[in-house]
Amino acid sequence: MRVLFTTSEAYPLIKTGGLADVSGALPAALKKLEVDIKILIPGYPSVLKKVDQQRSLGLIQVFANVYCELIIGFMPYTEVEVIIIKNDALYDREGSPYVTALGEDWPDNPLRFAVLSKVASLLCEVNSPLNWMPDVVQCNDWQTGLTPYYLHLANNSQVKTVFGIHNLAFQGNCHPDWAYELELNTADYQIAGYEYYGHLSFLKAGVFYADQISTVSPNYAQEIQSPMFGFGMDGLLKTRSADITGIINGIDLDEWNPDNDPYLSTSYNVQDLSGKATLKAELQQKLGLTVDASIPMLGVVSRLTYQKGLDLLIEAMPEVIALGCQVAVLGSGDKGFEDAFTAYALAHPTQVSVSIGYIEPLSHLIMAGVDVFIMPSRFEPCGLNQLYGLRYGTPPIVSNTGGLADSICNTTTQTLANHTATGFVINSVTKLSLLGSIQQALSLWQDKKTWQALQKNGMNQEVGWENSANAYLALYEKTLKAN
């Protein structure tokens, strides 16, 4: 089985969120299953810096006036090959792959990601510079949404496509006039095509033209077929219901391992959790909070956006502070959220800490050091942080949606008794519900024996990629057979 895995971010080359974690780990897990897999990614500066053993494959013409150099190499410390699309006019920009320093989309994003989509389709041609034709292209999110369409335009039905949805909220919609520069057939600017409410939509093209659709949890696979979670695509998704497969994300068990984490000064594991207390004290000290093991500590590592429901925590801060909790927030995103958390940190410097930015080492220390992880998302296709929480003995409080509902078992007398409890599931995305779960967690935390049992249930849960990689392989096999 040959798979081309096309993505706009992949850890450790470049990362803005969970898509990068998946793109870093899933190809490696598929490789272990003997899948012949290669990643395709734009040549941002950090990608060109980090890919090992680079070798040029020469120039390729993508559009009438766009040429790119293809470079092949390896993901750092792995045997997974990466193909880099080098075009400095499009990708030689520091910072986020999607937005300017001011947080605005790069105005040429349609071209930048149409190039990514088109190159994937060109690599499916017999005489491509790669000389390796995939059986299946695994696309990921809107940035790769035009690949199935370009294959359709090229009449290439030999190579099959699976369009992977990590987040329906990001759709890559742009003015229909882009169709000319991106060399689309304007006759397909229609409902049965890439048109979406007066826009050219990359996501819609992916959903419409792909042979199969994957998404990152079974629950989200159902949710996106309803108006509440479908972001306007639910009608189309419903018509494709039989072709949608939800596969829960795994995590990289080497990258996220409290027993061997280079970002932590000490280690711990399910047999001996004592190192976690040391790390909590270190975290408190590092953040300027009162160093005291008896103070319960809540943690957040997240994009600070409406999706993540962190406005509920902001609203609940007066009560949380009154309850005597410490709160450690790491994130960046909406200015309003950043400012609101920062105001609490300034007013309560020994109790609340806010770090604005993207800081990988601190994200590991927070995951290890805090007692409870907070993730009250309004929608969450899968979510990875709750899985990191499980692995780090940090029970999460999550909302009852998407992959959160699929991966976290609420704590009740019954689930404690049968050892399935792993966290706390709020039943509605409201401040009261969140506060209720925080209070429940705090009272359980006082009972050290029960709390440790809860931590260990989570630490023992299977959260690696093995099962899910097998499910992707089965999906690829089904895709090839079906068509």
Ligand code: ADP
């Ligand atoms: P999403 O992809 O929607 O942002 P996920 O939970 O799937 O949510 O993945 C988020 C990933 O990004 C996790 O690996 C998390 O640790 C990381 N992350 C988010 N914000 C930060 C930050 N400010 N600093 C470091 N890592 C972060």
Ligand code: GLC
């Ligand atoms: C998206 C989703 C997140 C998911 C990640 C990786 O960013 O918001 O829930 O875990 O993709 O699939």
